[in-house]
Amino acid sequence: MNADRLLAHYERIADAPDAVARLRRFILDLAVRGKLVLQDPSDEPAVELLKQIAKEKARLVKAGEIKSPRPIPALSEIPFLIPPSWRWSQLAEIGILSPRNEAPDALQASFVSMPMIAAEYGVANEHEVRPWGEIKKGYTHFAEGDIGLAKITPCFENGKSAVFRHLTGGIGSGTTELHIVRPLFVDQDYILLFLKSPHFIESGIPRMTGTAGQKRVPSGYFAHSPFPLPPLAEQHRIVAKVDELMGLCDQLEAARSVRERARDRLVSASLFRLNAPSPETFQADARFALDALPALIARPDHIKALRQTILNLAVRGKLVPQDAKDEPADELLRRIAKEKARLLNLGEIKKEKPLNPITVENQPFDLPRGWSWVRLDSLSRLITKGSSPKWQGVNYVNADDGILFITSENVGNYKLRKLNDLKFVERRFRDIEPRSMLKQGDFLMNLVGASIGRTAIYDLDLEANINQAVALIRLVEISRGLLVPYLLHYFNSPAAIDFMLGSRVITAQPNMSLTDAREFPVPLPPLTEQRRIVAKLDELMALCDRLEASLVATAATRRCLLEALLAAALAPTEDRELQAAE
Structure with a gap:
């Protein structure tokens, strides 16, 4: 049996996906092939x-x-x-x-x-x-x-x-x-x-x-x-050996669990100190996290938690330093309000009901100086979603005969997804609800069910309709794209998701109404700080991408090594083949 090499390399493969489970199956495979214990001529x-x-x-x-x-x-x-x-x-x-x-x-x-x-x-x-x-x-x-x-x-x-x-x-x-x-x-x-x-x-x-x-x-x-x-005597020896090795697998599994728990505690503690920072130790905590976490991260869920922590810091004004020379967000809001009033006078947008103000008492969290809390509708010229009753008798057609139909399934985190199986509807639905016709740069946000919170930018060249996709809103941002990068990060952040899943959720499943979407609270930084935040986020998300790719590559290497060692251990030796031939 060539199993010695497997045990010699076990430390390198112990964290391979299903390593211990594979080892258990390997033991059983050796057992039924006569490779687990030596044969005794006296049997x-x-x-x-x-x-x-x-x-x-x-x-x-x-x-x-x-x-x-x-x-x-x-x-x-x-x-x-x-x-x-x-x-x-x-x-x-x-x-x-x-x-x-x-x-x-x-x-x-x-x-x-x-x-x-x-x-x-x-x-x-x-x-x-x-x-x-x-x-x-x-x-x-x-x-x-x-x-x-x-x-x-x-x-x-x-x-x-x-x-x-x-x-x-x-x-x-x-x-x-x-x-x-x-x-x-x-x-x-x-x-x-x-x-x-x-x-x-x-x-x-x-x-x-x-x-x-x-x-x-x-x-x-x-x-x-x-x-x-x-032989019966060898059966007993095989069973005893399997029991022994399964006990060893139990120990390996327990040791791995201890390692995983220790690693999880370190990762969780580091991320917690960033999510609930102490002003006195925040800078040191941030340096420790960014230096130590790449070595501690061992699973995709660790990277997901790290991404969420980075976003959480960004939208709370803790990712980049503030600059007293930045024009405060209030000035940006005044210009947006002036532009909105102009569009209203021209009849390009409709007058909506007044929004509930965000007071000091109902702010979700404190913001740095120069930032402002604002309702989403104040930043938008249109927030809408389709009305499904008008879609009775909808028929899907070929791409050449219709217009693209975007559903909640097509809206992922940050970007559109499932684009290899798009649906198309009759062109007549273009006129049913013009407000639901998409243009490049529009926001799409999932408002219902398990997908709530997924937000992406519509960036396809095709004209598209979301008329029946009542789980989506179409949000047209008013500042001609200046706020888009920051808002996209914010909508995918824990702070935004918490709002969606919080007091505004109604009915049996998570569900945000259009009114809730209009009143969505947004922590708005100065425009120049937004750019610094987005640049830092891009840098750190690229780091997360590299960590994720490294995990995938490491897992693949460990899996390949495990497969090779198992195959070698199961391969018949020349002596065994000669013996069987006799």
Whole structure:
């Protein structure tokens, strides 16, 4: 076995995706291929064990305890090489399939439902105690020491199987979605580890029959799959070794969990100190976070939290220093108000209801000097969303015959998404609600459901309509694009999302009304500071992108190394091949 290299490199691959789970499957694969423990020439070979099993079956048939078994079909092919002392067999040959129990109705017995059967190796089955008379009909029978395999999807793919032990009254019944074998002179736990092995499960998945969601493993696959049978003494050694190595996997998993928890605490503590800063220590905390976090970050959720923290600092005026020479935001607001009044006089925009003022008492958080709180409608010439009742009888058409139809699914964080499967509607809908026709540079914001808060800029050349997409608003910013970069960051920040999911949310699912959107509070910096904020955000988000790419590359390297080491460990040695050829 070439497993030594795997263990020597384990520290490098321990953080690979599913490393310990892969190692567990690897152990089971080695076990059923005869590569986990050494063979002992003094062991009685498996061919003798098969003779004993055949003799015992004949005795049981003669005694009337079992029916005469059906003929065992010959194996058409063998999936891999096994040691010379082993033999290829089948579960139908080494045990009794689908046994039945006979017992008084009053006997207390065990009932086992599917959730009581574990997918993990080494986890015992649970059971409920019930009178045998209540559970003997309509369920699958088994007894102490029988092995059950879950045959329905996804339980089979997940590895649900068990050796039934500690059964009340020595017998039990359970879910009908089980195949059962009662072994004769074969170690039950060896059969179990075979049923949980990657080879058996992966070979069985293509053979499942039935409709989606109700696929099942045929009884023929369970009964007649090639079963690698070692000598009985070696079976015991294999099971003992598997138990030992699974215990080692438990330790590795526990150690990894300790590392992960420690790393998570450090990341969380660092980000917390930035999100709830102390004026006295903020600069030092910020330097520590930016210096230390790249070394601590190990998962995508860490990077997501870092991005959110950076945005949170930006919209609270803590990412870049203020400059007393900057024109305050109030001056910018006066110019925007003057422009809005001009557009109103020209009839280019409609007069809306007055907005509730943002007072000192209802400010979401304190702002630096020079900043101002403002309602979103004060910065916009139009905030609207489509009216779906006018869309009765909508038909989708080819791109050449219609106009693009943007839905909430197309609006991601910062940018449009799912553009490879766009929908188009009839051109007549251009005139149904002209206010819902998009132009380049318009904001699109999700207002409903799990996607609430995703905000992007419409940047496609195609004319488009959001008439039926009631989960979107179209926001036309009034300052001819000057505020767009900053607002886009703000809308995707935790502060903005908190507002959307806060007191303005109504109905059973997250939902912002158009009035709520108009009254959306925006922390507005001076225009020159906005530019510094956006530049710093671009720099730090690029750093996050590099960290994310590094994580992906590292994970891929670890995965490739793990795959290579597993393949090498499973590869037959020249001696093994020569031995098998003999």
